[in-house]
Amino acid sequence: MKKVYIFISILVITFFKICPVSAQVANVYISEIMYDSPLQEDKFNNSADHNNGEYIKLFNPTNQTVNISGWVIKGTEQAEQFAFPTGTIIPAQGILLVAYTSNSGFNFALFYHLDNTVKVINQSAIILYNKGEMVSLYDASANYLFLNFPGL
Secondary structure (H helix, E strand, C coil): CHHHHHHHHHHHHHHHHHCCCCCCCCCCEEEEEECCCCCCHHHCCCCCHHHCCCEEEEECCCCCCEECCCCEEECCCCCCEEECCCCCEECCCCEEEEEECCCCCCCHHHHCCCCCCCEEEEECCCCCCCCCCCEEEECCCCCEEEEECCCC
16 A cells, blocks of 8 residues: 555645646645535436436635636546636635536535525536545646646
8 A cells, every 4th residue: 555655745846746737726626525515426317317416625724816717627527527608706815616516406405504795606517436536636728727637
């Protein structure tokens, strides 16, 4: 197991040397991922519905709003990509939840008891593996910004 962590550390260090982080937006990062929502998966007929409740949380720790229009979140599979629409803003010291929502009428905000101060963007492009997967964040110029390794 120790060899795996050393290998991953070397891989990450090498990646950062090859792909420099954009200085302008380096502070926005993936702060939390809900890979396996608390829904009872065996109760759903539609296989996509049991993924409702999964989310990726972005955090902006700066004192300025950040426009993330055109930024992209990518999952492990090549087709798992979500591009943020024009006008997507994360407020200073704010969060943005990118929620998986199928077309079943699932109400994400109600399920998690969120008030209207929490911004949620619904998407159906990224379905997370319950045991975790790598999720990466890119800015609008395709500069790599952040990579989340599950379980580390």
